[in-house]
Amino acid sequence: MIFFLLFFTILLEDGIAFCCLKTPTVAFTAMLSNDTTLGPRAILKYDHVVTNLGGAYQPTTGIFTAPYDGLYSISCTLMSSPSNHVHLKMMKNGQRISIVFSNSKTYPQASQTLHLILNKGDRIWMQNHNEQNAIVYDWRVYNVFSGILIKDLLVHYSPHNFKRNQIFKKNRFQIKMIIVLLLFTIFLEDGIACCCLKTPVVAFTSMLSKDTTIGPGAVLKYDHVVTNWGGAYQPTTGIFTAPYDGLYSMSCSLMSFQSNYVYLAVMKNGQRVSTVFSNSKTYPQAAQTLHLILNKGDRIWMQNHINQNAKMHDGKAYNVFSGILIEDM
Structure with missing residues (x-):
């Protein structure tokens, strides 16, 4: 009987790391439990939490804090009260990334989904974009703030390691061959085969x-x-x-x-x-x-x-x- 099991392999090449460990589970979905009035530039606190795997979202502050370096998908759905229009901006560490807008009178529902590379400790929240109060219409159904960790990344995607990323691209084939030799593991036991290669990040x-x-x-x-x-x-x-x-x-x-x-x-x-x-x-x-x-x-x-x-x-x-x-x- 042949029994060979490799749990993980790390390859370091000019500071670039690859790992076949499973991505941790981080996901949240939160809503508003009732009509909510936001002050000027105030953060919207989604108080009705449906999912919070990993505990990275705090309903008392309305802020999601990335627990790992990784690729995250962040979504927001907005419905304003008919008495006013609402601009909600998605914020990352105090900087605006995007804006969701819902006009007055007709209950229009707007939404966005962004895929963001975040470092551990980065914070994401939704905030009133205007210098006036904003009334958001809801009772646990219309306004949603959610996010999920798609891939944890051992490589930081930033200008500081751009040159190293270019080195990886230029030597992609050679490095792939090394990764295949190191990471591709076959466990053959009663006809069962397993592979620990991860889905590429795109x-x-x-x-x-x-x-x-x-x-x-x-x-x-x-x-x-x-x-x-x-x-x-x-x-x-x-x-x-x-x-x-x-x-x-x-x-x-x-x-x-x-x-x-x-x-x-x-x-x-x-x-x-x-x-x-x-x-x-x-x-x-x-x-x-x-x-x-x-x-x-x-x-x-x-x-x-x-x-x-x-x-x-x-x-x-x-x-x-x-x-x-x-x-x-």
Whole structure:
């Protein structure tokens, strides 16, 4: 009987570390238990906690604190009271990342999903963006703040180790071979085989840096890149190209300019998958999330769906295009 089991292997190459240990479980979902009034620039405290695995979200403060270096997916859904409009900004360590907007009178529900690389101790929260009170409408159903750790990362993605990341890219094949030899372990016992290789990290989040007009059938190029782990999104073309066969989660939030309505099509290799719609006049913010099985080389982008110009309202806040590899296949 052959019995060989390798629990973990770490390869250090110019400060780059790889590990096959399982990603820790960190996830939270919190809501508002009733209508809530926020003061100017105040943090929104989601007091009804549905899930809090890892205990990283604090309902008394409304703040999520990253317990590990890693790739996180953070989502927010907002519904304002009919008496007022609400701008909620997503904050990271005191800096604004994006804004969710819900207008008055019609109970519009807005949402966003961002994939963010966070270091241990980084803090994320939702905050009133305006210098006036904001009333948020709810009773444990409409307003949601949630997040999940997708991958813990032993490599810090920052300008300080950019050169080392480039070294890894240039020697990708050689390092992959070493990783395969060290990490690929077969446990053969009564015909059962196991492998400890992890799903590659692929994730991006991008926005529009300013009001943007595109022509009929044109691709929307999200030029402000927040996250681009794996380099699969190209801001010069607006296109995400799948680097692996796998299951991907793709999200888009849209805000039209008040002078026009906008239909944006989610496109896959030239074929429409779905459409996101934002009407004129009231700045409604629409959103969609799709889970798609993609082959290596498949391309995803957002495109003007109608035969007229489309103008989006933004300034690194409202319009978001993001995606993440959930599992390679």
